[in-house]
Amino acid sequence: MLLFCPQCANILSVSVTMYRTNRLECRTCAYKHTVAEPVSSRRVFERKEREDVFGGPGAWDNAQKGRVQCPAEGCDGDEAAFFQVQIRSADEPMTSFFKCMTCGQRWREN
Template sequence: MEFCPTCGTLLRYELPHMDRLGRFFCLTCEYVCQIDSKVKIKRKQHLAKKALDPIFSEDDKKNWPTTEATCPKCGFGKAAFYQMQIRSADEPMTTFYECLDCGRQWRED
């Protein structure tokens, strides 16, 4: 968006026609800005993925309490769990489970 330096109104764009170049013009005053050449902005930026550190280490996982929960993958009846508040304060906590047999992780909201 371009604004008129004289009155501050938003400038309109007029397409090039025949031998006339494209231009910006003001509807309020008589300001005209000719566009001499085509502006071409092309830039590619490759994003690098940042390595993520685990939230819990293997030592932390050893200290998780266990409960009777059935694994959806292997059907084993025990799992380690922890709870975390991931939504707003008036929502219940989310329970994260990890199967003690196959290591599958799942959650219950």
């Protein structure tokens, strides 16, 4: 949680006084505020399932297909749609993204 100076609107920083109490102070102007009580906050984020970043729901419809063994346990699929993207530096190999046509399992190989 960021707090801002009421006088000049800059971010307040936390410092410790010589009496071992915390204080919020502005580095731009002379504003100081002693913190009397502990301040804490917690936020729990919910994980949401999202579609593929590369092209949305229809990204796999026109992808190339090849014979690749699916790594998922219990799946004997041997055909996967794939596409390649350069996600690292230019001197590194491209990353291949796969989707099994039998079970829908997704994986990638560098």
